[in-house]
Amino acid sequence: MRRIGVVVPARDEEQLVERCLRSVMRAAEALAQSDAPAEVVVVLVADGCTDRTAAIARSIPGVEVMVVRAAGVGAARELGARRAIARGCSWLACTDADSEVPSAWLVEQLRLESLGWDGMIGTVRPDFADLTPTERDHWLATHHRGHPNGHVHGANLGVRTASFVRVGGFRALAEHEDVDLVERLRASGAWLIASDEVEVTTSGRRTGRTAGGYAGHLRRVTAMLGDMDPAVV
Template identity: 60%
Template sequence: AVRVGAARAQGVDAARAGWDGDEAEHWIACTDADSAVPPAWITSQLELADAGTDVVVGTVRPELEDLSPDQIAAWRATRVPGHANGHVHGANLGVRADAYVAAGGFPAVAEHEDVDLVSRLRDLDARITASAAGEVLTSSRREGRTPGGYAGYLHVSLLERARARERQRRRDAGCDSPCVPAG
């Protein structure tokens, strides 16, 4: 089984092995191999770190050209452009190294290692900032490494929610099948 958390932890451990000085002086910035960060991505995270943030949970957006119109509409319905929603994405995550160590780092789990880490950081009262600065473009691939990852979200969960909203809209309108209310 793929252990995404173990892979992230190995990368962080390798970087930390080459550091000198206090862990609080180092910043761990995470993204994914199938993602593209904007030019000011790291700068936006470091500015927040300099202001006292321990953790940055940043926004991501999928490659829209790879999605169906229903998927695009469903994704757009979940966000307000320019505003961070606070969702945790390994493709746009930053954490002060001392906070990372205090929380125990990324767990060796198959998925949601990023969410697990941020949850433990919250439990430690880390200063967490949701940020829309430095939004990361990430793949809209159909097959992810884990069923609960972003690919599964885009291609299963998001569409299921959109379909549920449409069914509720029809029920509210008194229709059992797709229809337009009379009036």
């Protein structure tokens, strides 16, 4: 049976990691019941955690936990990917510990793999519970289903293992390791698709685990909206 690896880097995510991993396990169950079932290897990399992230992850059956000392998100994602590859996974699906994936997440990625795609650049949306009404309305007005923007998010990224290995995997970057990987995949001639078929919900917090990332993007949007009349957003 084919194997797909799910890689989740985490740093001090005890508040959100269970939600993330439960959603991944639901996606694994949906894949097992699909017309093209596959085994799922879930690897959470607890990167320099000082809270209960690792313990919570270990309490969820089917999750393999790697504990490392503050390696950084790029190195953590790479360690998880290499563990999944060593387990024989032909496809790697990446998300973040503050995110929640839809039940069809893995089914769709293996469908794309079967069609010959080397990678999926998936969309994310912030948890609307973390946004103000103005911010939510702005997001809805600027994002339209069926028109993925192609922005790269480590919270919703899939790649064929052979293509991943060919370009050298994730680099040990403090942030934007996902963008860096996609740039090298494109340069190598990999066949990538931007898709919003399985959009991932991610935290709408403004202080993330890296200086930039999605939290930084939301801070910029918040600052922009602060200068706008809510009536025209």
